Amino acid sequence: MKKLLLILLIVFLISLPLVVKSQYILSLMITLFIYVVLAESWNLLGGYTGQVSLGHGAFFGVGALVTRLLWINKIPILLSLPLGGIGAALLAAIVGIPCFRMRSAYFPIGTLALSMIALLTVSNVFISAGALSPQLLKSYEIFSRYYLALFIVLLSILTIHYLVRSRPGLAIVAIRDNEKAAAAIGIKTLKYKTLALLTSTFLAGLAGGIYAYQHVSYYYDAPFDLTWSFTAPLTTFIGGISTIAGPIVGSLCFLALSEIFAVTLGQVHVLIFGFCFILIVLFLPGGLLSMKTETLKNIRKRIEKAKVDS
Amino acid sequence: MFQTLAYGILNGLLYSIIALGISLVFGVMRYLNIAHGSLIILGSYGSLYLFRFGIDPFVSIPILMISLFLAGIALFELLYSNFVDLVEGLRVQKSLLVSFGLMLVIDNGATLIWTSDEKSITPFYSGMSFELFKGFHVPVIGLAGGVLAILVILALHLFFTRTYFGKSVIAVSQDPEAASLMGVNVKRAFLISFGLSVCLGAIPSVLVGLQAFSPSVGIQWFNKGIIVVMLGGLGNIYGVFPAGLFLGIVEAVSVFFFGAPYREITGLVIFVLVLILFPRGLFGKIPE
Amino acid sequence: MDKRKLFFRLAPKCLISILAFMVVLDLCGDSLAASPAPATIKLGCVNALTGPVSIGGSWIKQGYDIAVKHINADGGVFVKEYGKKIPIEIIYQDNESNPRKTAERMEKLYSIDKVNFFLGGFAQFLIVPQLAIAEKYEVPFIGTTLGSTAEFSRGYKYTFTPFQAEQDQVISFLDVLDSIAKNQRPQKIAFFEVQEEWGEATGKYLQQFSKERGYQMVTQEKYAIASNDFSSLIVKAKGDGAEALYTNPTPPQGIRLIKQMKELSWAPKITLIMRAADLEAWTQNLGKDGDYILHEGGWDYHLKLPGVQKFNEDYRADYKLNPTPPAGTAYACIQIFADAISRAGTLDPKKVRDAIAATNMTTVMGPMTFAPNGRGQGKYLRLMAQWQKGKDELVWPPDTASAPLLFPTPPWNER
Numbered sequence A: 001m002k003k004l005l006l007i008l009l010i011v012f013l014i015s016l017p018l019v020v021k022s023q024y025i026l027s028l029m030i031t032l033f034i035y036v037v038l039a040e041s042w043n044l045l046g047g048y049t050g051q052v053s054l055g056h057g058a059f060f061g062v063g064a065l066v067t068r069l070l071w072i073n074k075i076p077i078l079l080s081l082p083l084g085g086i087g088a089a090l091l092a093a094i095v096g097i098p099c100f101r102m103r104s105a106y107f108p109i110g111t112l113a114l115s116m117i118a119l120l121t122v123s124n125v126f127i128s129a130g131a132l133s134p135q136l137l138k139s140y141e142i143f144s145r146y147y148l149a150l151f152i153v154l155l156s157i158l159t160i161h162y163l164v165r166s167r168p169g170l171a172i173v174a175i176r177d178n179e180k181a182a183a184a185i186g187i188k189t190l191k192y193k194t195l196a197l198l199t200s201t202f203l204a205g206l207a208g209g210i211y212a213y214q215h216v217s218y219y220y221d222a223p224f225d226l227t228w229s230f231t232a233p234l235t236t237f238i239g240g241i242s243t244i245a246g247p248i249v250g251s252l253c254f255l256a257l258s259e260i261f262a263v264t265l266g267q268v269h270v271l272i273f274g275f276c277f278i279l280i281v282l283f284l285p286g287g288l289l290s291m292k293t294e295t296l297k298n299i300r301k302r303i304e305k306a307k308v309d310s
Numbered sequence B: 001m002f003q004t005l006a007y008g009i010l011n012g013l014l015y016s017i018i019a020l021g022i023s024l025v026f027g028v029m030r031y032l033n034i035a036h037g038s039l040i041i042l043g044s045y046g047s048l049y050l051f052r053f054g055i056d057p058f059v060s061i062p063i064l065m066i067s068l069f070l071a072g073i074a075l076f077e078l079l080y081s082n083f084v085d086l087v088e089g090l091r092v093q094k095s096l097l098v099s100f101g102l103m104l105v106i107d108n109g110a111t112l113i114w115t116s117d118e119k120s121i122t123p124f125y126s127g128m129s130f131e132l133f134k135g136f137h138v139p140v141i142g143l144a145g146g147v148l149a150i151l152v153i154l155a156l157h158l159f160f161t162r163t164y165f166g167k168s169v170i171a172v173s174q175d176p177e178a179a180s181l182m183g184v185n186v187k188r189a190f191l192i193s194f195g196l197s198v199c200l201g202a203i204p205s206v207l208v209g210l211q212a213f214s215p216s217v218g219i220q221w222f223n224k225g226i227i228v229v230m231l232g233g234l235g236n237i238y239g240v241f242p243a244g245l246f247l248g249i250v251e252a253v254s255v256f257f258f259g260a261p262y263r264e265i266t267g268l269v270i271f272v273l274v275l276i277l278f279p280r281g282l283f284g285k286i287p288e
Numbered sequence C: 001m002d003k004r005k006l007f008f009r010l011a012p013k014c015l016i017s018i019l020a021f022m023v024v025l026d027l028c029g030d031s032l033a034a035s036p037a038p039a040t041i042k043l044g045c046v047n048a049l050t051g052p053v054s055i056g057g058s059w060i061k062q063g064y065d066i067a068v069k070h071i072n073a074d075g076g077v078f079v080k081e082y083g084k085k086i087p088i089e090i091i092y093q094d095n096e097s098n099p100r101k102t103a104e105r106m107e108k109l110y111s112i113d114k115v116n117f118f119l120g121g122f123a124q125f126l127i128v129p130q131l132a133i134a135e136k137y138e139v140p141f142i143g144t145t146l147g148s149t150a151e152f153s154r155g156y157k158y159t160f161t162p163f164q165a166e167q168d169q170v171i172s173f174l175d176v177l178d179s180i181a182k183n184q185r186p187q188k189i190a191f192f193e194v195q196e197e198w199g200e201a202t203g204k205y206l207q208q209f210s211k212e213r214g215y216q217m218v219t220q221e222k223y224a225i226a227s228n229d230f231s232s233l234i235v236k237a238k239g240d241g242a243e244a245l246y247t248n249p250t251p252p253q254g255i256r257l258i259k260q261m262k263e264l265s266w267a268p269k270i271t272l273i274m275r276a277a278d279l280e281a282w283t284q285n286l287g288k289d290g291d292y293i294l295h296e297g298g299w300d301y302h303l304k305l306p307g308v309q310k311f312n313e314d315y316r317a318d319y320k321l322n323p324t325p326p327a328g329t330a331y332a333c334i335q336i337f338a339d340a341i342s343r344a345g346t347l348d349p350k351k352v353r354d355a356i357a358a359t360n361m362t363t364v365m366g367p368m369t370f371a372p373n374g375r376g377q378g379k380y381l382r383l384m385a386q387w388q389k390g391k392d393e394l395v396w397p398p399d400t401a402s403a404p405l406l407f408p409t410p411p412w413n414e415r
Helices: A002-019 A023-048 A056-072 A077-099 A107-125 A134-138 A142-164 A167-177 A179-184 A189-214 A226-239 A245-283 A288-292 A296-309 B002-029 B036-052 B057-083 B088-114 B140-162 B164-174 B176-181 B186-200 B202-211 B215-232 B240-258 B260-277 C003-032 C054-073 C099-111 C124-137 C166-178 C197-212 C231-240 C251-263 C281-290 C308-319 C325-344 C349-357
Strands: A129-131 A217-219 B129-133 B136-139 C041-047 C077-079 C084-086 C088-094 C117-119 C188-194 C216-223 C244-247 C270-273 C293-295 C361-363 C366-370 C384-388 C391-396
Touching (some): A002 A023, A002 A142, A023 A142, A023 A189, A023 A226, A023 A245, A023 C099, A056 A077, A056 A107, A056 A226, A077 A107, A077 A142, A077 A189, A077 B260, A107 A226, A107 B215, A107 B260, A129 C124, A134 C124, A142 A189, A167 A179, A167 A189, A179 A189, A217 C099, A217 C124, A226 A245, A226 B088, A245 B088, A245 C088, A245 C099, B002 B036, B002 B140, B002 B186, B002 B202, B002 B215, B002 B240, B002 C231, B036 B057, B036 B088, B036 B186, B036 B202, B036 B215, B057 B088, B057 B186, B057 B202, B129 B140, B136 B140, B136 C251, B140 B202, B186 B202, B202 B215, B215 B240, B215 B260, B240 B260, B260 C216, C041 C099, C041 C325, C054 C088, C054 C308, C088 C325, C117 C325, C124 C197, C166 C197, C166 C270, C166 C384, C166 C391, C188 C231, C231 C251, C251 C270, C281 C293, C281 C384, C308 C325
Parallel strands (some): C041 C117, C188 C216, C244 C270, C270 C293
Antiparallel strands (some): A129 A217, B129 B136, C077 C084, C293 C384, C361 C366, C384 C391
């Protein structure tokens, strides 16, 4: 049954551009794909390996930067994109691995600091916007970008799916559950954490590359913005951590909600989004995916408990 | 050089006070309150209104402390009391999420009420400074802020070591279960600590208000605060004082080596290096 | 019923309904463009309605709205192709003061709302990403507060702005300096360069033009957009003996800069603070510490030009404040569109684009034409205002000034 749904979903996504011609919707879908890849990549490191990174924006940004610079200098996108991913992984190798030396409680803030450093450096070094030349603008079309993004999404999900179910995957999850115990039974924790880190950042870099390919004009520090660092864990927590479907559901709801609010509500939209966000966090502790097993009864019980406690 | 250093030290003390609030909450109940910066900005708006009624910003501090304390208690009851019973790792995550939502609500609510316009409190002594020797000025406001910061840390120290309640808070931060076995009302300790942490934000409220603020800058101050908390060692409340000074001085000195645009970056790079080389923070006490 | 089964039954229905919704949305979009004479001329504007710079976004919106009100009061713009007057309608979308959201919202305006033309929102860093999108779709775009010459050097054909260029800003400053009597004139200039496009470009032009006119730029120090400590820059400028200061800080930085200048006892004889000192809030926040500061935002409500007085009256009636510089620029943008559309006689993007390029009219910004790269040209694009006793006065050019320039700025302890 699950497999059938999955196939239906993939068919739906593949056939979408043939039915819906609106650039706006397709562009939004690409943005959704970017969110999903970023969230999945984050989840590999955060959900499955237990290393909560608040700095994925840096890797996303590097992927975007490398891809963009290569692409506008006439290197075909199919080469620039993976190179962007590799660039991100390279950065992770240089600065991320030393970060594993930090206590587990410090890793999030240390990576956040990395993200801030990347943002500030790029803002000071690349001051102007990178807009496409008139020639590149003329050759811009949304369909190839959509399918490329869709391909990257499927690729990331498959990669993570198989990685998590393989022997290295077992080691990774063991590290998350109890790093000391895992080390005690002979798992080389640093090796597997590094594997998770490099894979995760490579995928994040690919997501950045898609961003660079999709947008015609943006300031080079836009993909380094801290909100990218926050959105990945946020959407994953909301959707359900340590699952493949969690980041997808979380990204979809996050993006849909914020976009719908933005387009319909006018000045109060972020305020209302904030309220909804708090409500979801308080009353759906397992994330949206847990709605599968939650019932209305449980949620009502929790609201009652909250009322009684105060 | 000395001039910039002076500003660096005074900035550092401001960072310390902000970090104090964050560290208190984290140390006692393992909550991360991202909205701490936004709450400080709310206090700044409060101070601005009181100023328009003729109340000097420094005089308004006690009023703000009481209001922020009450606000802190209310917020805790409403939002944060829900997941007091969770496992520690989950508590950090949950509180992060809730405070993120809270930050969105506070920042955007403030923008709706007061617009995103910059505000600043400029009393008659704004801009005054003591010229200690030729070319070296110590700003009056900065100095007053620094003195207040030191006084607060001393007062807090007395509170934690001399009062029963203070000692019970320390006990709870070390081991909640043991503390409750000894008769401490853990839930109440959490509640009061949270209120206290927000209340400590009254001093940065006024100091930031005397500089310049707008609804969206809360997170920038939080960022400085969290870095200082980490440098001082998670869970070490007294560590924020030297750590804050360290950050302020590093930023000031970096201007001379790398130039002003890289001031923030240098602070961050040093921060990351410190965490890598000294995994417990500069003065860390908390065990793995 | 088993909950898992429930979920799996609902999910395909959800998917199908989402697909249906999107198809309907798409079809709706198509049908709107199908009719012969449109009910309104749609201008799409992605603006900062929320977020850190939303205050500026509101000024732009106010300027646009009053202009549209004035034009629609007459029935609208006469479009020869349909033989009638058609009113203008502006559709606003919010970019949350975030340049990243600009692209999506513009796509929506184009695909779903099917706008005819684009208007710029507030703040250069938010407008710049919009230029390429307008060019991509070949839809005319008139933007407001865009000073950058670099962004108009890419060979784009569809983007225009009536706003002054960075060079105009620097020239205004130097013209004011030139007008001071030779024996009092400051010769040494300090420039604090904010690390963004605008800051860098201003620095480049200031260096070049000031040298040509015989001034010396003794200090050129950079600072980051995020920083708020200016002590090292002030100490350096003081040490270099600078008598004039030029800088483009953000509003919070501007306030901080003045306070630190006072703490460090530095009051150069003349100071130009762009952007930060444009706001009414400048004098509310700083009181008399904000006096003597020069600033300009490309337009000023004191200008004695046709249409300005009516604009001022209606603006004050609706919004209870004096029109800000961006509001005036926004008003002019609508004037230019209306004029171009009526000259083109059609809503065809290409023809309107050509008509805009050939503009030669008088707006509230004065006489206006466009250079081939889309940048506006006009005599009154060079101006200067100054805060005097808490009031904003226009001090340059002398033929439209509301008050004479106050020079030199007295030291802090003499105020």
